[in-house]
Amino acid sequence: GAGVxxxxxxxxxxxxxxxxxxxxxxxxxxxxxxxxxSLGQGLEFLIYFQGNSAPDKSGxxxxxxxxxxxxxxxxxxxxxxxxxxxxxxxxxxxxxxxVNGYTFGSGTRLTxx
Amino acid sequence: xKEVEQNSGPLSVPEGAIASLNCTYSDRVSQSFxxxxxxxxxxxxxxxxxxxxxxxxxxxFTAQLNKASQYVSLLIRDSQPSDSATYxxxxxxxxxxxxxxxxxxxxxxxx
Numbered sequence: 001g002a003g004v005x006x007x008x009x010x011x012x013x014x015x016x017x018x019x020x021x022x023x024x025x026x027x028x029x030x031x032x033x034x035x036x037x038s039l040g041q042g043l044e045f046l047i048y049f050q051g052n053s054a055p056d057k058s059g060x061x062x063x064x065x066x067x068x069x070x071x072x073x074x075x076x077x078x079x080x081x082x083x084x085x086x087x088x089x090x091x092x093x094x095x096x097x098x099v100n101g102y103t104f105g106s107g108t109r110l111t112x113x
Numbered sequence: 114x115k116e117v118e119q120n121s122g123p124l125s126v127p128e129g130a131i132a133s134l135n136c137t138y139s140d141r142v143s144q145s146f147x148x149x150x151x152x153x154x155x156x157x158x159x160x161x162x163x164x165x166x167x168x169x170x171x172x173x174f175t176a177q178l179n180k181a182s183q184y185v186s187l188l189i190r191d192s193q194p195s196d197s198a199t200y201x202x203x204x205x206x207x208x209x210x211x212x213x214x215x216x217x218x219x220x221x222x223x224x
Contacts, residue, residue, distance in 0.1 A: 033211060042216035043157070043201070056210050091156055101147045101203075102212065104156040 002026075004105035006092050012111045013082055021077040021108045025094030032075050033095075033102060034067060036088040043091065049075060050097075082112045116140065117204050119215035127223050132189040134218050136202030139183070140209075146178055146185045147212065149201040157201055161187065192222045 005024040013019050025032050034046040045059035049069040060066070064082075069075040079086055089109050093102035118137050126132045134148075145164055149157035163169045163176040163185065175188040185204075189196055202215040 031210075035214075043214040045211050045213070048210045050210060059211075100145075101159040101162050103159070107156050 004092055004094050004103055006090075006105035006108050008108060009106065010109045010111075012113060015084060015112055016081055018078065018080045019082055019110065021079075021090050021092075021110070023075045023077070023092030023105060025073065025075070025092070026103055029094035029096055029103075030072070031095045031097055031100075032069055033093045034075070034077050035091045035093065037091060037107075038088045046077070046090075079110075082110075084112045086110060087112045115215075116213040117202055117215040119202055119218050121218050123219040123221060125221045125223055126192050128192060128194060130192050132192050132196065132220050132222070134187045134189075134200050134202075134220070135184060136186065136204075136215055137184045138202075138204045138213075140204070141180075141183065143180075143183075143204045145205045146176070147203040147205075148174075148176060148185075148187045149203060149214075151199045151201060151217065153198075189220070192220075194222045194224050196220060197222045 004026055007022045011019055030051045032049045035043045037043050047067045048056040064080045067077045089107045091104050091107045093104045095102045116139050148161040150160045151157045161174050161176040163178045166178050166180055169176045173190045177186045199217040199219045201217045203212040205212050
């Protein structure tokens with residue numbers, strides 16, 4: 001596609017529920033990243049996929065968070081048993097490689113009530 | 114020490130003036146440097162990249178890199194109200210598969 005597409009744009013969920021966030025990167029971009037941004041805070045790295053290599057999961061805050069990337073394209077970030085501190089904007093980005101700048105999607109605003 | 118630091122508070126500049134933003138980074142082997150602009154409620158947008166020491170100009174924006182002093186700066190000339198946004202500095206290093214972001218500097222251009 002022309003840009004990085006994320007869905008849903010907004011998600012309100014009850015504490016304890018599982019949520020799935022989707023990211024469709026720019027066609028041909030081999031690198032895909034997930035970050036999150038809490039209100040007034042900087043961008044926090046979560047996970048990185050590069051081609052068929054094993055993902056870099058070093059930023060995932062707990063084992064409730066997981067992500068997969070199918071067929072080297074679409075990625076899904078799953079948060080199990082959501083907590084209020086998970087409330088944030090989850091941003092997906094893609095690039096041609098780790099030394100290139102990223103193109104971000106418009107984000108998913110997650111609110112846990 | 115944080116990987117990328119942007120310590121200045123909100124910056125207010127009159128329309129037409131120069132806005133100057135600074136960023137320092139901790140890893141001496143950092144190789145790629147970026148500036149992103151983020152409007153309120155929107156996602157970050159890449160506006161400048163720089164890889165070697167010196168200045169790089171693109172329109173009203175100039176990025177400056179000094180690897181010896183480990184800082185990168187952004188100048189916005191002839192500031193416009195549409196430049197009012199938060200500017201994020203980002204750095205990547207060889208072998209590190211991600212960008213590290215600073216917390217950002219808010220710029221307010223006063224008409």
